[in-house]
Amino acid sequence: MTRADIDLQVQLGRLQLPNPILVASGTFGYAREMEAFVDLKRLGGIIPKTITKEPRKGNPPLRTVETAAGLLNSIGLDNDGMEQFIVHILPYLAELGVPILASIAGRNQTEFVELAERLSHASTTSGQASLAGIELNISCPNVSHGVDFGTDPIQCERLVAACRAASALPIVAKLTPNVTSICDMARAASAGGADAIALINTCLGMAIDWRGRRPRLGNVLGGLSGPAIKPIALRCVWQAAQATKTAIIGIGGIASVDDCMEFFVAGASAVQLGTVNFYNPRATMDVLDALPDALAEAGVLSVADVVGTLQVIPS
């Protein structure tokens, strides 16, 4: 078996990707920022920073604090809103020739549906289909408005179903690990008709300056990401893979090709690299260079052949 025989394409529901290495929302700007470091065309997919219907200023600084092997953030969905995204950012992304999944967050179901409709429309009217899918950010820990689509399975299923009905584009539901049962949430997203389930978003946490008796983050609480959360993410992917047949996209602390392989074996069909882009802007390229050899070492010809192959010996 040689590297040339290896097929990197992956199929997640209706979503087909040239390879399983994507970049996570909020950790890759709007992609333009990475031109100098990354051959963007090689990526399996790009999920730009989450957009909301109206512009949002986001949370006050400090917005990030480094912790042991991790990063706490409370950016608060700082973005210029849906219309600015469509006019100023989407045309650039569409030209890259890479699957783009727009990440959206609404304050309620109506807003989610409006966002999904408007983006699907914008995607098809620009001549070529500029979006490959939509990722529902139902898991941001920094903007709670009472309705928590990410923690209530009934609300989650309804929301996914409503967005699926509103858009012809494949739908990815991005889940939070801050729940009692990730299996219930994965089943709900699946029942709602999600093409894929992406997990995890950040783990809720905080950092304290004890001398000043102050929280370090401007927003007090924030989401933890980076290598520190990888074991939690692996656990969530593995549990979700047991609970549903829907394709899974693994996220959380991934920094190397070995990390990616661990997520595939746990049950993920694709992965998103997040915080690593901050401290190694070339990480996606390093992983893509190494992936064919890792798959060859696993003795498989495609990514799908290694997905969910974890063997747990019954005690």
Place this chain on the structure above:
Amino acid sequence: MQSSSFPTDSGRSVFYADKAHMETARILDHRSIAEQTYRLRMECPTIADRIVPGQFVMLRIPACNDPLLGRPLALYDTVFDPAGRVVGLDIVYCVIGKMTRLLAGQRSGDPIDVWGPLGNGFPPLVCRHLLLVAGGIGQTPFYSLAKERLGQKVYGNRSRSVPRVEKVTLCYGVRSANFLAGVAEFQDAGIQVEICTEDGSIGHRGLVTESLQAILSESNEDCHIVCCGPEPMLEATARIAATWNVPCDVSLETPMACGIGLCFSCVVKIRQPDGGWDYQRACVHGPVFDATKIVW
């Protein structure tokens, strides 16, 4: 790709690290130059060939997960070999926390991850007298700036031309004499250095803004102020500049998680033409800003 219609702010360009490069560099030289202050020389010709005064690089200790992120450090100077070929660059840093403490333990020959150049350099600053105001480690971006504006050195593209100034004064404030770094080097370049210390151990006892006031009261004709240091000092300097009607730019040391525009952690409140304000990323819109645009 360059034609993409990304929004720009208030007339200044947004710098997307188009010319940035990442490499694992070798440390060529590393020495203590003042209390808690080190000068680090790295072999990174590609970055050094492109970087201009006011820009910065991100530095990270390879494969280290704690500290995890890179840290932003300003260009101090570029380094050439005897044949005139660009070799690398120098940064000057102060030990304040996790990463800088570890960095101080790195030795010549050790590898270091570096990526840049990042951020926008200093704007053209057309004036006769360039007044540099530095607090603490804030003098680091000024050495290359002064050398270039005095016509002694060219940074970045060889054909780059910047407006010349006749005179450069550095108002340099530190806690105590032993924290002063690089004063002789600044003086050798023909820069007038006004030293202020909090404890009066050398120079004027008091704040650097007092020195600035004294200079401006002698003459504020055709001056331009550039300031770098702790935020209260930046704000005070901006206020003085406004009082004397002298243009002022500030270089911010906002904490940064990525330095390349990805994370939106380094935001600063910037005045908008409509009278309101918006958060802008210091790493791609700055780190140098027109002081009148900042909402302090």
